[in-house]
Amino acid sequence: MAPSPTAFQPDAIVVGSGATGGVAAMVLAEAGLRVLVLEAGPDLSAREAFGSEPLNTARRLANMSSGKQRLQRHHPGFWKHNPNLFVDERRNPYSTPDDAPFLWSRGRQVGGKSLTWGGITLRLSDHEFQPGQGPGWPIRHADLDPYYTRLEQLLGVHGGRDGLPQLPDGHMLPPLPFTPGEAHLQSRIGRELDLPLIHSRGFNLHRGPGWPRSASQGSTLARARATGRTLVRSHAVVSHLVLDGERARGVVVVDGATGAREQITAPLVVLCASTIETLRILLHSSAAHQAGGLADPSGSLGRYLMDHISSSRFFSIPGVEAPREPMELSGAGSCFIPNTVNLAPDNATDFQGGYGLWTALQRFDPPALLQRRRGEAVGFLIGHGDVQPKADNRVTLNTERPDAWGLPTAHISCRWGENEQRLVAHMHRRMEAVVAAAGGQIRAIEDLFVLPLLEPWIRSSLAVGADAPPPGYYIHELGGARMAATPDEGVVNPLNQCWGAPNVLVVDGACWPRAGWQSPTLTEMAITWRACEAAVSRLRRGD
Structure with a gap:
């Protein structure tokens, strides 16, 4: 009361x-x-x-x-x-x-x-908390670990235990299963690019009142x-x-x-x-x-x-088994390619910070009449990039x-700098390599789906442009x-x-x-x- x-x-x-x-x-x-x-x-x-x-x-x-x-x-x-x-x-x-x-x-x-x-729940690691690829925090993962755990258990978060130092494991419910397309992607990029693909960590869809x-x-x-x-x-x-x-x-x-x-x-x-x-x-x-x-x-x-710099690509892969039943797209019903760059001197790049790729396949297919490439596994890649703090970016x-x-x-007043532009260029090259390793092709969203009422709005949307949208876009x-x-x-x-x-x-x-x-x-x-x-x-x- x-x-x-x-x-x-x-x-x-x-x-x-x-x-x-x-x-x-x-x-x-x-x-x-x-x-x-x-x-x-x-x-x-x-x-x-x-x-x-x-x-x-x-x-x-x-x-x-x-x-x-x-x-x-x-x-x-x-x-x-x-x-x-x-x-x-x-x-x-x-x-x-x-x-x-x-x-x-x-x-x-x-x-x-x-x-x-969106319901994605990822912990930060000491790679982010410690100074190095950025200014660092005056706290560490150990300071937040008990509170992360309480929240994961309170909220009923799903996810795997992947043993990655750059993405600490939590205390979660079992992950939602991969679609056949996601299992295919995991196998291909692991073998050809030595990249991990893990179950996303987050909420499943809410059903009911x-x-x-x-x-x-x-x-x-x-x-x-x-x-x-x-x-x-x-x-x-x-x-x-x-x-x-x-x-x-x-x-x-x-x-x-x-x-x-x-x-x-x-x-x-x-x-x-x-x-x-x-x-x-x-x-x-x-x-x-x-x-x-x-x-x-x-x-x-x-x-x-700051905001996370983001860029997205849609793609399709032919010859992949279809799911036996519809599989949800959600914070838990999706996947991540976690950050793998600038974690150690031997994988340093020409930019500071790192990025992860959120991805899903075969989870958002419309009815067959609205599909332009029927029988192909359709997916997306959305990058989250670590933006460096600059004093001139301000409110x-x-x-x-x-x-x-x-x-x-x-x-x-907030602008992307040269560091972010180099990060996004690297992100785009990785997206292209990931899709190619899986035997797919990057395509415009209107080449994948028939969207008669929404196409004029989609064409003008910054979300589907070739470049990174302006700051603020990723909320x-x-x-x-x-x-x-x-x-x-x-x-x-x-x-x-x-x-x-x-x-x-x-x-x-x-x-x-x-x-x-x-x-x-x-x-x-x-x-x-x-x-x-x-x-x-x-x-x-x-x-």
Whole structure:
């Protein structure tokens, strides 16, 4: 049962209700704290959130035509989900330099982007945590290992135990089986290219009514609410932190429906609003915008923004046995070719960082009438590339173009550099080698499927272009309030406390000092669990 809003004085405010917000609320509430979760968007039922076809397709076409989702439609996830789970870009504007587009996808509703999460759950390794191919973190895999394990078991993650040092094994349910095409690909690239192909690690498809475990309402947020100590307030847009010296007193909230403003106080504030939105809140809380505002000793707030650089290829392979029954495409129902470059001096390249390839075959075939190459195994390869942090890739505030609630908006300046271009060139050569080793051919998606209504939109989509799409496309934005061992190196300490306000935690992707190549959500959730557990201990000690 939810507590009464009128009599509720929180011990902790959690800003955001998605993957990290759900974990923060769960950990804090189960430790006995009263938790107020602030969500900028509505609280939808599962039926309202996920919708159904063909209504979702009709909504997509209408929203793209109206300009409501002109930019977000470039991401493939937009085509799988109810478009109402993506923001109205007219009410939620942002700006970029004319020569540096950034594709920012947002989900403002209870559950956030956990409702559109692809469900891939990969751990980072010490290869990413340690300095070398990037700046490194002040923590290691061992610091997050127990929290990774708790999350894998709580969420019911599927995956194999592959014994790869660059992708630590977890504690998971058995992997979903390969399709015949994937088994063929594994055999060929292992023999001819000495490359591993492993079962993906993640969620299987949700079947039936209600919330999937990948949504915070189906797992962590549900547990937080079950304590009776968590209140979720929707349509609550956070403007900024209110500082009292070197501690936050609370936050200023704008009512999403009425525009009314109020200040809410609590001893602890946890920012889980997603990377760029968290940066917007922190920047708007700074001394440049608020009297007595948040101090940033490092001068790095808003800087070192990253996203995974991505590129995709579709392909087909003739002469492969067809599956006996349909096999799902999901976070668990797919495969990975993990990173194998720059792991040691003998496989160093002309770029820093690494990349992995997500792949699947025979998992998304439409009816035979819509197949242009019947009888061939059709697949995709999507690269996740490790982007190096650069100070000039940053978020600042645009006060001249406010949002629908009168708040300053994000100005995002982020460009791929020469290092990323060399990484993608290597990625493309590997994709070509992988497909050739399997006896296949790379093809345009319209050469594989008949898509009469969608072909005009697909042809103009950045997802299917020959080059890497602009930053933001892969929805893995990270950095801007990076974790560091000292206050002159970053914005938060190794337990995610702001150096300038230690009762403020930044636990979403904003705290990352380096991107790695792995999908970030599981690591963000593990970071959140660890940071909130430590915060509870400090509160109990009176620190």
